[in-house]
Amino acid sequence: MQFSFDTTPELAQQLDEQDILASFKHSFVFPHQNDKPVIYFCGNSLGLQPKNFETAIQTESQSWRELAVSGYFSGKNPWLYYQDYISPSLAKIVGAAPEEVTVMNTLTVNLHLLMLSFYRPTQQRYKIIMEAGAFPSDQYAVETLVKHFGFDPAQSIIEITPLNNEKILSTENIINIIAENSEALALVMLGGMNYYTGQFFDLQSITDAAHKAGAVAGFDLAHVAGNIPIRLHDWNVDFAAWCSYKYLNAGPGAVGGVFIHEKHCSNTSFPRLGGWWGNDEKIRFKMEKGFNPKPTAAGWNMSTAQVFNMVGLKASLEIFDAAGMYNIRQKSIQLTAYLEYLLQQLHNIAFEIITPKDINARGAQLSLFFSEKGREIHDKMLDNNIIVDYREPGVIRVAPAPLYCSYTDVYTFYRILKDEFND
Numbered sequence: 001m002q003f004s005f006d007t008t009p010e011l012a013q014q015l016d017e018q019d020i021l022a023s024f025k026h027s028f029v030f031p032h033q034n035d036k037p038v039i040y041f042c043g044n045s046l047g048l049q050p051k052n053f054e055t056a057i058q059t060e061s062q063s064w065r066e067l068a069v070s071g072y073f074s075g076k077n078p079w080l081y082y083q084d085y086i087s088p089s090l091a092k093i094v095g096a097a098p099e100e101v102t103v104m105n106t107l108t109v110n111l112h113l114l115m116l117s118f119y120r121p122t123q124q125r126y127k128i129i130m131e132a133g134a135f136p137s138d139q140y141a142v143e144t145l146v147k148h149f150g151f152d153p154a155q156s157i158i159e160i161t162p163l164n165n166e167k168i169l170s171t172e173n174i175i176n177i178i179a180e181n182s183e184a185l186a187l188v189m190l191g192g193m194n195y196y197t198g199q200f201f202d203l204q205s206i207t208d209a210a211h212k213a214g215a216v217a218g219f220d221l222a223h224v225a226g227n228i229p230i231r232l233h234d235w236n237v238d239f240a241a242w243c244s245y246k247y248l249n250a251g252p253g254a255v256g257g258v259f260i261h262e263k264h265c266s267n268t269s270f271p272r273l274g275g276w277w278g279n280d281e282k283i284r285f286k287m288e289k290g291f292n293p294k295p296t297a298a299g300w301n302m303s304t305a306q307v308f309n310m311v312g313l314k315a316s317l318e319i320f321d322a323a324g325m326y327n328i329r330q331k332s333i334q335l336t337a338y339l340e341y342l343l344q345q346l347h348n349i350a351f352e353i354i355t356p357k358d359i360n361a362r363g364a365q366l367s368l369f370f371s372e373k374g375r376e377i378h379d380k381m382l383d384n385n386i387i388v389d390y391r392e393p394g395v396i397r398v399a400p401a402p403l404y405c406s407y408t409d410v411y412t413f414y415r416i417l418k419d420e421f422n423d
């Protein structure tokens with residue numbers, strides 16, 4: 001895709017006028033600072049609150065207040081089926097059938113539960129491949145999982161590191177390492193997008209390679225869900241899990257999402273840890289002996305639907321349905337390319353964009369490594385009402401989420417860098 005950008009403020013304005021998603025900004029609540037709404041580039045950490053959240057919460061509060069236990073079967077959204085209101089929209093976002101998707105618990109918990117289903121190590125086949133520098137929670141999950149099975153993490157976990165001082169991983173290298181380990185490999189478990197570099201991996205090729213090696217492919221999609229459209233079913237991914245509070249804007253600690261491929265979830269004998277909410281609804285309340293899971297991803301549900309933890313996701317997905325994941329991605333590609341273009345015009349600032357240049361290998365986020373003044377730049381942005389994320393040693397992650405960030409927002413960020421630091 002070719003764009004022609006320039007550094008004039010008029011261009012930013014013009015791009016905003018042409019933006020078919022521009023009005024979605026008004027579907028969100030912006031925190032205020034110095035009596036002004038902030039420019040928010042932290043949707044990769046915690047998305048903004050959708051305006052329809054407040055009413056959605058009140059609806060369930062009213063059902064509880066007025067219906068009490070009958071709220072499970074009556075009211076606007078009978079709670080018994082609450083997960084079913086969410087799966088169809090969520091399935092569209094990750095490219096799955098509604099039956100392959102469910103919501104439950106939170107991300108790290110779900111990673112554990114899914115790995116317990118899919119990682120069935122033997123003395124011959126017990127190794128797990130993940131990316132070096134994975135999100136800490138994922139590292140701890142995999143480390144404690146292999147220990148749980150009595151294996152030594154140092155012998156069992158293979159971490160893929162970038163070649164020759166590069167910051168990003170090459171797909172070829174990932175695939176080679178998978179092939180080299182095919183004899184003992186049980187599971188490939190990568191973050192679909194690295195939270196730090198913003199690199200989006202080629203999930204389809206990695207899945208194919210894992211299968212060829214006789215292993216299972218699972219992904220943590222925390223930074224992918226709602227950011228990049230994917231096709232988990234067609235790509236034959238075995239399982240995936242993600243959180244809903246980043247690009248999906250469902251609120252802090254909101255319910256996590258889970259994908260289990262139809263070829264696995266339709267098999268009610270597939271190993272899992274079960275609970276009554278995963279049991280066939282028709283016989284759930286008979287309270288009989290013997291677990292009869294639903295033949296869908298929901299067969300992994302355990303506990304009563306956490307309604308108040310799901311309200312935010314249900315509300316937020318109405319916005320995704322209205323905007324459409326395709327449009328969101330089209331805007332995102334252009335918005336992030338615009339940010340990249342503007343940054344490339346700043347020749348007197350010592351920094352490097354560590355996120356891949358290839359638009360197919362990244363989403364909304366650009367990670368900028370400042371060899372000096374990183375902290376100072378972050379603080380200056382904050383003084384100017386711009387919220388970005390800072391990580392030692394000098395990385396600022398800028399994530400213009402297309403649903404509520406504009407071209408003018410990106411331009412404003414650039415102008416502060418140019419006016420304050422580019423001399």
Ligand SMILES: *Cc1c(COP(=O)(O)O)cnc(C)c1O
Pocket residue numbers: 106107108109135137138191195220222223243
């Ligand atoms: C955000 C994030 C998490 C957080 O997990 P929780 O269980 O929701 O706290 C885990 N893994 C990755 C890759 C993340 O980006």
